[in-house]
Amino acid sequence: MDKKLVIGMVNIHGLFRGYDQELGINPDTGGQTKYVLDLVKALSQREEVKAVYVYTRQIIDKKYDASYAQLEEQINEKAWIIRIPFGPKRYLRKEKLWPHIDSFVDQTLNYIRKSKIIPHVFHGHYADGGYAASQLGLLLGVPSIFTGHSLGRSKKRRLLEKGKQEERLQETFHFDERIDAEEFSLDSAACVVTSTVQEVEEQYAEYSCYHPETMEVIPPGVDLDSFEPYDESNTDTALTRRFEHFLTEPDKPAILALARPDDRKNFATLIRAYGENRELRNKANLILIMGNRKDIKSFSPEQRKVLYEVLYLIDYYDLYGKVAYPKQHDGDEVPFAYRWAASRRGIFVNPAYTEPFGLTLLEASGSGLPIVATNDGGPQDIIMNCKNGLLIDPFDTRDMAQKMLRLLTSPDLWQQYSRAGIENTRIYYSWDNHVEKYLKDLGEIVVGNRPRIFNVAKRDYRLSQIDRIIITDIDNTLTGDENSLKxxxxxxxxxxxxxxxxxxxxxNKDSAMKLLSELDVPEPDIMVTSVGTEIFYGKKQITDESWQKRINYRWDRQGIRNLFDNVEGFYYQDEPQQSKYKISYKLDMERSMSIKNIKELLWREGFHAKVVFSLGMYLDFIPIRSGDGLAIRQLSFRWGIPWENILIAGDSGNDEAMLKGETLGVVVANHSMELEKLRGYPRIYFSDKSHAGGIIDGISYYNFLDTIEIPNERID
Incomplete structure (x- = not known):
């Protein structure tokens, strides 16, 4: 291994820049954004780190600052932000990004190829970043790390418990895509960095691909340089004066809450707890910092709902003169808000339904402000380590009010928690400690030299002269209509x-070549066979040996057969359908378990494999690092063929992975229903012509044989 590490952070959603972070400007720009930037800065200060790159999304949108459109931004001498253009130019909330994540992977690979700098490791944040980091790692032959920040299974469960309908949840939050991405990230990751033990035991453990040996609890650090303990001289800013503008008795103790306007942050329950308790209302003021706003009507429907409910409850309980809710604040004013509340013997409250970690809790504690926080998530560990506050049930207004009153009416306890918070946050939650453990773990998973993925092709291959290529499935895509095939x-x-x-x-190769010969189809220049587990180049059909070595990772063919051979509804196909890296079954769907349950059983039993289902009856198990989509990206790298110069045609579920991304996709009219979910994806054309006629139509649609045109190219 090189002496110095190059680390690739993958943080896709939200607004990300290296200065003046606009935390709270929308639901996707919050604690995760701050965590990643702070981690990058801390890593870049270490001698053993050569460079840190943050791969994020380029956003060109008049609603947001032009800095988010800048392709490259230098954070410091060893850290850079790389903004990848993919999907629509405008800002999209994270739930709308799923159709475009494979395009992000392709465009990031493009950037890496041009820069010729391959990170030693990719660290993916949240489900989207985890999926992308895993794919990048698999393609480039380097390990990946995953940090979920919040997880889909636990969020979905909580919403179902609140009476939400599953179908509506899928429409809004795309939980199926998110949870699948989390499972894939967990299965691919060499290490999963978590913040708390509770997060591991109660959230990650819910997943089929949960592997305890990969879990590393490394509490995030907190940059406490700005969050100094309070005194009377360091509490005054324009923000704190705006608090006082709302309040009849501004010198009362303050109950401070700070979060973006998001239903999960549970502002409504906090206001009810305050409004329903006369003693609490008489004792303290309530300060709500809910991001920045100019016009509530410009917010998303979800945010508007939260803000309207806050305003309604303030009016309902007649809390005028007791509650402050300023429209604007700068990030550098937040430390003053903590100190202002602490100087009045106030408290900081985080009433969220769940809190993956709790960065603001540490900032408040570092300023001397005792905390009252949700009992679900990171606050458990924070209060256990720092001895700085009390846990609450976020659904129980009485419990919440009583805990707040206890701190506000117990001077000795308040002083005890204030001092403990100031001291212990600096002991347990420093970035130096975090990075020390992080780099130790990296040293264990990053072995050998950086991969040489940019292979120089042998010049006697015809492929070295090719600048574009048409790749098609055979059965039911190429075949099926004799005239269009000719x-x-x-x-x-x-x-x-x-x-x-x-x-x-x-x-397999022999079966494919035999059929092509019978159909009088010209010999291909490239063959990707056995569902992306084999790659052959040129007329001599030279095996890509590097691909074979890579996909062997964690592959247990016999173990998977032992698990499924005797399962009801599974029928092992004839040997010509099998290969070293492909196990093929025919399913009786009336008798067999669902595809979702098949995946969960496979992962739960510890097997690292992909499940490919096609034509409503055929099931293949292949290695986790294989597949048509990854294989085509391998050949693109090997031969230097740009994504937009590769046209892919298919008809069934086992073609899905290779159709997605930045290549030019063509789905023939006789396609199976498994591909309908790709309708509307960028760069995927659904032809109204069947079989080979659909391929010809797609070639014409993209003008592929001349100057390539992409009608469904990136839009605003």
């Missing part, structure tokens, strides 16, 4: 020398 074969024969032809199929 037309396509003639087109391939007449193509200029710089245009290649390839096939990607579930068949």
């Amino acid at each position: 037309e396509f074969s003639q087109l391939v024969q007449e193509m200029q020398g710089h245009i290649g032809f390839g096939i990607a199929t579930g068949r």
